[in-house]
Amino acid sequence: xxxxxxxxxxxxxxxxxxxxxxxxxxxxxxxxxxxxxxxxxxxxxxxxxxxxxxxxxxxxxxxxxxxxxxxxxxxxxxxxxxxxxxxxxxxxxxxxxxxxxxxxxxxxxxxxxxxxxxxxxxxxxxxxxxxxxxxxxxxxxxxxxxxxxxxxxxxxxxxxxxxxxxxx
Numbered sequence: 001x002x003x004x005x006x007x008x009x010x011x012x013x014x015x016x017x018x019x020x021x022x023x024x025x026x027x028x029x030x031x032x033x034x035x036x037x038x039x040x041x042x043x044x045x046x047x048x049x050x051x052x053x054x055x056x057x058x059x060x061x062x063x064x065x066x067x068x069x070x071x072x073x074x075x076x077x078x079x080x081x082x083x084x085x086x087x088x089x090x091x092x093x094x095x096x097x098x099x100x101x102x103x104x105x106x107x108x109x110x111x112x113x114x115x116x117x118x119x120x121x122x123x124x125x126x127x128x129x130x131x132x133x134x135x136x137x138x139x140x141x142x143x144x145x146x147x148x149x150x151x152x153x154x155x156x157x158x159x160x161x162x163x164x165x166x167x168x
Contacts, residue, residue, distance in 0.1 A: 003124035030079050032066035032162035037156035043044060044153035046092065049099050053143045056150065058105060058160045071161070075141045080136035082167040087134065088142050090115050091125035092149045101125070102145035103158075107132055114145075131165065 036058030047056065057074035070074045074100055078084065092101035100118035102112045105128065117126035132140070142160050144150055152158040 016162045022070075029106045030066050031164070032068050032079060034061065034066075034069035034076065035162075036061040036064075036069060036071065036159065038150060038158040039153035039154070039156070042154055044151070046149055046151045047158075048144050048149040049147045050144065052145065053104075053146050055129045055159070056142045056144050056158070058142075058158075060156065066164075069160075073141075074140050076162055078136055078138045078140070080164065081135050081165050082133070083165040084134050084140070084162055085129065085165055086160070086162040087127065087129040088115055088139060089125055089127040089158060090117070090125060090142075090144075090150045092117070092123040092151040093112040093123050094150075097148075099147060099149045100145075101150055102148040103142050103150065104145060105130060105140065106143050107134070107140050108138055111143075116145075123151075133164055133168065 037060040038056060038058055042061035053142045055074045058070055062073045066079060068079050086103055086105055088103055090101045090103040101117060102114060102116045104114045113124040113128045113130050115128040122154065150158045
């Protein structure tokens with residue numbers, strides 16, 4: 001066998017290995033999407049105010065494709081490396097201006113974006129959204145800010161949703 005033939009075989013083997021690695025990665029890609037609201041049952045509840053930032057645990061989970069959201073802890077854990085999009089809403093009734101409604105999206109331990117609303121009377125909501133690059137095992141959750149409130153009832157005013165846009 002000539003040197004050129006051995007070199008050709010090595011090049012073909014390297015190319016095939018690259019193709020196999022790409023196919024393995026594609027097989028690992030999972031479909032991931034969830035939506036959840038604060039209150040699981042009927043009635044209504046106002047959560048907060050608390051003396052410190054508090055993770056919101058969204059108990060009503062109509063969609064949890066891929067089971068990456070944990071309704072017992074309120075934490076989403078990235079199953080694959082990729083770009084994910086998240087949205088969250090927080091609402092509350094005005095209480096003569098004593099407390100705002102505020103919820104921050106947290107990636108691992110870093111505050112990313114805040115949804116904030118403050119009014120004296122009536123009902124108000126705030127929302128926000130973000131796209132994040134997550135590594136496998138990164139966690140994302142929504143935290144109620146210190147001394148703020150969130151309201152929910154059967155109409156699901158306070159929510160948290162996310163989905164995998166594409167793997168990377």
